[in-house]
Amino acid sequence: MKKAMLTMVLAASAVAATLPAVAADRQMMMPIEGAMNVNDAKGRLGDTVKFYFGDQKTPKVASKITSDSTSQKTNSVGKSPEEACNWAFLSAMLALKKKAESVGANAVVNIVSNYKHKEMSSQTEFECHDGNIVSGVALKAEFVKLAD
Template sequence: MAMAILGVSITATLLPAQARNVKYMVSIPNTLESEQVKAKLDGSVKLFFGPQAYANDSRTIASMNAHGKMSIEFKADIASCQASFADALGTLQNNAKAAGADAVVNIVSYFKNGPVMSSATEFECRAGSNFSHVMLKGELVKLSGK
């Protein structure tokens, strides 16, 4: 009996893990209208995604990364991705306010060491077995005229 249990244990450890890593490209405009984003953002910091134009004479304060993570347990992948995006945007907003910035510009998404996704219309999200992840980079700036 002990040999049977040992055999099953060894076999289980040798099987490859069934890790899930599904890539989604999610709409930024639709997500900005979601309840998750509306609950996280207060409108005090302007957000400019990818190549969106902003005032040329803005003063850059800092660059930063933000990671949004949300449980998938009771949500569909896209809803979880939207909540992760809201979480990451909330981090960008809060750090911008703390630094005296009134905008975050050149916001791009990426995953780990992969390529950067610079878009005004989509962000990258990864859905795993338990969580969705959104990673954003942006520049905290003080817009001109303020």
């Protein structure tokens, strides 16, 4: 009896190991304005660094400093896809702000989504990938000093 039970358990384990893992990865386009209006995003980002998305018109650029990217994830368990994506977006924006401050930039321009190194440019939306456990936002941008 024990041997038969062990054989069944081993067989079930072998079958389970061959099945593909079911992991969600839903690509979502989310409104930037919506993300900026929750989680105290505007307050947390402050006004010392200006942000410009896609090909959004900017004031005159005095100097280009550098470019960089960030990929931020958040726990999506118990959150709606919108909530999780907005948190990941805010984390990515805070990372861009921190980089801008560290290199002496007063603006971040040409911000584009860059999930898995695939650029998507928009003035109004960002790309988020929502999973069963984790949601993520990747952004790429240029850091500049705007003319006074």
